[in-house]
Amino acid sequence: MRLGTERPEIVGATDWFAEDKLPADLTGKVVLVHFWAVSCHICHETMPDLIKYRDQYKEHGLQLIGVHQPRYEADSDLNKIQEDVTKYGIDHPLAVDNEQKVAEAYQNEYVPAFYLFGKDGKLFFRTAGDKGFEKLQPKIEQALGLA
Incomplete structure (x- = not known):
């Protein structure tokens, strides 16, 4: 997906x-779409900071939407996903993409991946992995007009 591309609807x-x-309407909001998987170690490492960003920038108009993109068949177990939802305090919308339609x-081919x-x-910014995650916060601030 190229920068400047319209945000796809999350369907499927x-x-x-x-x-x-x-x-119902995301017009005028900065939207961060986060792809992750329960089997992804880096996803687990970055999740606490991502949740912090969600809470820190929510009042400034940031909308976080998660997409669980399984890497293996075992990742599609809803009980495992629910465990991570509870463990990390994921209370933002989270699509389970077991058929890879959202991806x-x-x-998207990677987890974690971030589409801002x-x-x-x-599309203002996209990145993936732990090194890419390090670049995310300044881009969130820039998109929100805080930088």
Whole structure:
């Protein structure tokens, strides 16, 4: 997915956690779409900081949407996903993408991966992995007009 691309709708999820917290209209919001998997060690390492960013920037208009993208068949176990939801305090909308339809729409192959969309609904920044995660916070601040 290229910078400047319109944010794809999140359709095709096989299950949802906290779907009721997904705003009907994301117009004018900075949206961070986060792909992760229960079997991903780096995903677990970065999750506490990601949750911190979610809470820190929520009042400034950041909307975090998680997408659980399984890497292996065992990752599609909803009980394992629920364990991580509880462990990390994931109370933002979380799509379970067991059929890889959301990942396909975002052209995503990696976990963790982060797609940051500006208030105009266009891709502002994308990155993956732990090294990419280190670059995320300044980009969030920039997209929110805080930098």
